[in-house]
Amino acid sequence: MAELTQLTLTQALDGLRHKKFSATELTQAHLDTIATRNPTLNAYITLNAEGALAAANAADTTPGDGKLLHGIPLGIKDLFCTKGLRSTAASKMLENFIPPYESQVTQNLLDHGAIFLGKLNLDEFAMGSANITSAYGVVKSPLKGNNDNELCRVPGGSSGGSAAALAAHLCLGATGTDTGGSIRQPAAFCGVVGLKPTYGRCSRWGIVAFASSLDQAGPMARTVEDTAILMQAMAGYDAKDSTSVNVPVPDYRATLSRGVRGLKIGIPKEYQMDGMAPEIVAAWQRGEQVLREAGAEIIPVSLPHTQYALACYYIIAPAEASSNLARYDGVRYGLRVPADNLNDMYSFTRAAGFGEEVQSRILIGTYILSSGYYDAYYKKAQQVRALIARDFTEAFQKVDVLLTPTAPSEAFRLGEKQDDPITMYLNDVFTVPASLAGVPALSVPFGLSPNGLPLGLQVIGRGFDEQTVLAVGKVLESTNV
Amino acid sequence: MLIVILSAAKNLKLRKILRYTQDDSISYTDKGNAMSFNESTVRHIAKLSRIALPETQVPIVTERLQKILGFVEQLSAVDTTGVVPMSSVSHVTLPRRADVVTDGGYPEAVLSNAPEKLHGFYVVPKVVG
Numbered sequence: 375m376a377e378l379t380q381l382t383l384t385q386a387l388d389g390l391r392h393k394k395f396s397a398t399e400l401t402q403a404h405l406d407t408i409a410t411r412n413p414t415l416n417a418y419i420t421l422n423a424e425g426a427l428a429a430a431n432a433a434d435t436t437p438g439d440g441k442l443l444h445g446i447p448l449g450i451k452d453l454f455c456t457k458g459l460r461s462t463a464a465s466k467m468l469e470n471f472i473p474p475y476e477s478q479v480t481q482n483l484l485d486h487g488a489i490f491l492g493k494l495n496l497d498e499f500a501m502g503s504a505n506i507t508s509a510y511g512v513v514k515s516p517l518k519g520n521n522d523n524e525l526c527r528v529p530g531g532s533s534g535g536s537a538a539a540l541a542a543h544l545c546l547g548a549t550g551t552d553t554g555g556s557i558r559q560p561a562a563f564c565g566v567v568g569l570k571p572t573y574g575r576c577s578r579w580g581i582v583a584f585a586s587s588l589d590q591a592g593p594m595a596r597t598v599e600d601t602a603i604l605m606q607a608m609a610g611y612d613a614k615d616s617t618s619v620n621v622p623v624p625d626y627r628a629t630l631s632r633g634v635r636g637l638k639i640g641i642p643k644e645y646q647m648d649g650m651a652p653e654i655v656a657a658w659q660r661g662e663q664v665l666r667e668a669g670a671e672i673i674p675v676s677l678p679h680t681q682y683a684l685a686c687y688y689i690i691a692p693a694e695a696s697s698n699l700a701r702y703d704g705v706r707y708g709l710r711v712p713a714d715n716l717n718d719m720y721s722f723t724r725a726a727g728f729g730e731e732v733q734s735r736i737l738i739g740t741y742i743l744s745s746g747y748y749d750a751y752y753k754k755a756q757q758v759r760a761l762i763a764r765d766f767t768e769a770f771q772k773v774d775v776l777l778t779p780t781a782p783s784e785a786f787r788l789g790e791k792q793d794d795p796i797t798m799y800l801n802d803v804f805t806v807p808a809s810l811a812g813v814p815a816l817s818v819p820f821g822l823s824p825n826g827l828p829l830g831l832q833v834i835g836r837g838f839d840e841q842t843v844l845a846v847g848k849v850l851e852s853t854n855v
Numbered sequence: 856m857l858i859v860i861l862s863a864a865k866n867l868k869l870r871k872i873l874r875y876t877q878d879d880s881i882s883y884t885d886k887g888n889a890m891s892f893n894e895s896t897v898r899h900i901a902k903l904s905r906i907a908l909p910e911t912q913v914p915i916v917t918e919r920l921q922k923i924l925g926f927v928e929q930l931s932a933v934d935t936t937g938v939v940p941m942s943s944v945s946h947v948t949l950p951r952r953a954d955v956v957t958d959g960g961y962p963e964a965v966l967s968n969a970p971e972k973l974h975g976f977y978v979v980p981k982v983v984g
Contacts, residue, residue, distance in 0.1 A: 472967065574945050587944070616949050616950060679933070686930060703905070707970075710970035713980060714980060715980050716980050721905045725907040736904050737906070738924070740904045756942060757940050758930050759941045796922060
């Protein structure tokens, strides 16, 4: 029944509703595909085969009334705590960590009848842009360029397992998290859709924290409509997350096909950067053309502080990470390297449990927050962040959404861009500004590079206006060739 | 091995804070500048971060972190006079909750991932002389 994995999430819901197949058949088809392909791709860290089949059986024997995802098999990024199911954050530090509770977002998905196939690979603690920092091995993109003899492309990161699993049909939908582009950049690299919602739209409770003022959970899927359905199930106020915002969640699917006629689409001139691949520029211009032809008005805008966003991010994110990751001390959960005294136990545990990139960011963050440097780095970055956010506020007085590329290139090869941390960080140059401003942003596949690899366009919207972002994405998707 | 059993994470946190203030009272005289960031800075921040960094790694890590600091240094070009630092994108004020117990009562679940436990407590190496 491998053809069941070829369905979109929307088609699968329809098939289940009309009893064309059962949730058990649908789940088994995915487990079979995972068994065949995951050994090569390494998209899943932990499989939940038994649990998934039990949940599928339950879905087949109970009515799905009102549930948005009744009987739908999903992959869950291994940054979400799942009760009774190992949750590693792709780190050795949490190799044996079995959460005694469920994250709020995954609980929302379970309440809507979703089935969890397993836990998806990522960069360690979501720190990376190529899914090469996982303690459980790199993830390979299932996509090949025209001249690639074998699978050699990165899936992007940090939600690389989620994007690769979707592209290889190892799940119908997936969760991701995005701190500086971790949903959008892998979505672009793997030719799938990814939405970073407005900060505060989805609960962060039970998600392993990286940089708390930026972290946001969001949906990833193969179509914009699938993404909207997942978003509907994931979003909502949660009193357990003090930054969760108590505003009504609209019906995302209802407004999905309303088109772009009369919408004002901003093209920020600062996103035209030196050294951008020509195919990225071409896709961006074609996207502009498609929206204009669909009735939108294209307006050039300026976000003058864009060039400082990456530097700002690489101060704020490590600073918050160094604080968040202080909890991994070998005392209450996670790895412990025994030692004669407490201090050595901390130091040995953290040296053994964290990989190179994570250690780097903790060290930088500790330096930035240390006495005498706080004002020069952290406070300065928070001031620049305010200016970046103000750029967006001012732009959104003139336009309804912004259209930009998602990433500065197609998916690169494993082993590339690893000589220097800054080269890797530059992957996030177009995604980081929206993260700093907290506004929603969608990556939608749009065209192919000359190598035959997918490219993505990014639609950035006003805070809590995911509806417009999705509607614009839907128009771009409908013309994607 | 002598053990000290701590009844709550709060105690542990307090002890850690005490140790930090005893051990790490080195103050900086030079202000933020990537050039002054050297191997001895790395050894010091590794100690503050409680990461045992092998001496052979120090030059490699120093070079890597210098590159990152050199990159973020560009922010000094931005005029931020009078700009209020932004600590959160949420415009809502942080909610207050009623001061009542809403959760708990399952010590087994709380301790289920403990690397070492005894009689319902976390076990750590000896911390007082």
